[in-house]
Amino acid sequence: MKQMMKMMALGASVSALAALVGCSQAGPMATAGEFEIEGKVYGMPKAEVFREDYRGDAVVGDTMTASPHLAKLDYAGNKTHQVRLDTLSQKVEVAPGVSYTAWTFGGSVPGPVLHVREGDRVVFTMKNRSDEAVLVSEPGKGAAPFYRQMSDNPYQKPEAAISPMPHSMDFHSGTVAADDKWRSISPGETVQFEWVANYPGVYMYHCGTSSVLMHTAMGQYGAVVVSPKEGYPTEADHEYVITQSEFYLQQVGESYIYDHQAAMANNPSHVTFNGHVSALMDQPLRAKKGDRVRLYVLNAGPNGTSSFHVIGAIFDRVWYEGNLENEWRGMQTVLLGASNGAVMEFIVPEDGLYKLVDHEFHDAERGAAGALIAAPAQ
């Protein structure tokens, strides 16, 4: 362990790397405490908690998109991303007529997809705005593409809500001391910290504030896609992000609220792809015959496993957790535990309808199903 630790002043190594890949973007900034092991950067600066009079967009970042979209990385080498993802209460629909006041990141469940490249740095800001009525529909200038995608397809029918709670952000894609970066902030507070995307993959982010089962079941999660430095060895025609998750809702009077007994019994009321039982039925994924489709699949849980399967296709390649070294070939189904992710590719064999399901059929029957339609380009 000790002999493997190759600690060095990072400034030199990072600028050398930037020069190597000819990156014109600002590379990761090194701070005094940082060190590097096998090209991975550790020792981030301390998180800061402060108050700000921020009333702007709750989602800021040019690679923040609404599922199932994935932003293209239009830069070479590495980059420092300035990302904001505020936590808001929002009334969302998860099935026809079934809406509840969700605890969210950015106003949707799951929250926006963040796309970065292995080695990128993320400077992250989050304000706890759970005590403000924020509606995610009127983006400011320069807002994340997320907003347009949400307004083009408002399948969760979001409505502003207020439900003040302490919250936190826990990025599985970051390697940091959780008690510092993932700390809870009260309504009105903002936390800021950084992390470096040391490992490629499809990662979960979520609220880690106790009681964490309730915070995640209430909707506080989403996906970070970290693309490998050199990309995947194949050329995909389409890239889609799918997040599976469970909801535990019970009807009390006119509204639906969290059902703790059901959550403890792992007996969800709804299991969804991208937050609504019909998200991928009303807006099916599209492709043409012969296309290579790449799916970034995350199982956010909070409790259940997913046996992800595409009916009529075989996964030509699977990179478990998205890591190039974890390559599988010819997979019929990919088993994902809670918080596991994978990158899966398949060739669309012919025109037609391909169902995406959780092959644990009791969950498919509760909504974990979607569709890909292969048809000639119009």
Added chain:
Amino acid sequence: MSGWCKQWLWGGLLLAGTVTALAAEPVVVPEGNFEHPVLLDRERRTEWVASFRVDARPVNREDYAAFVEAHPHWRRSAVAGLFHDGGYLRGWSSDVTPDGAPEAPVVQVSWYAARAYCEAQGGTLPSLVQWEYLVDLRRRLNGLSDEDYANAVFAWYGEQRPAAFEDRALGLSGFIGPVNEWLEDYQLLLANGDRVDFGGGSCGDTGRLILRYDSAHYATLLRYQMRSNHAPETTASNLGFRCVYP
């Protein structure tokens, strides 16, 4: 209470023809046993709670305006920075003019401020045991089932919908909605964030520390954990208080 404030209050009472706004007479709480629902120090404990008096409702904005008028160093423009996190009485339009309805619970007050208020009334903030004992007592005296209680808590945390049950036995309002309330020793046992031990903190699941793993206990734990995320200087839009007296 200042002159104009008192006038407003009495005027309001006469007009409304009700005495519910009159919180002047605290409610006498009978003594009894309190079984700790959260195993804060890893011991199962039942303790005897002596009789005490408590405000029937959370301190409201009108009350608090009178307090800052009488105690200028607790006005927003004068309060020491040490005693709040920057959000103290943030929405007020002036030092002595509350935002929102005068009869709504005062919020955006730090623990320091809440303590000072109660001290000025000859009281203190309730202890965690006193406050939770009241929640438990109200459940028992009003015949509230565990399920109804849990759902009221979850509904409130989800929707900010005031809990719909009425306290016929003691005549106390609040507690579960419309606001959370400061306690004297809110962090005494779940000190240092939500760390009881290394199992707490971020992503910690302290669920193992409740007496029973049912919904009602989980709902209660949520309240304990939420408190432990506050610092004494925290001011939040959902955090008010009430006082107790010997």
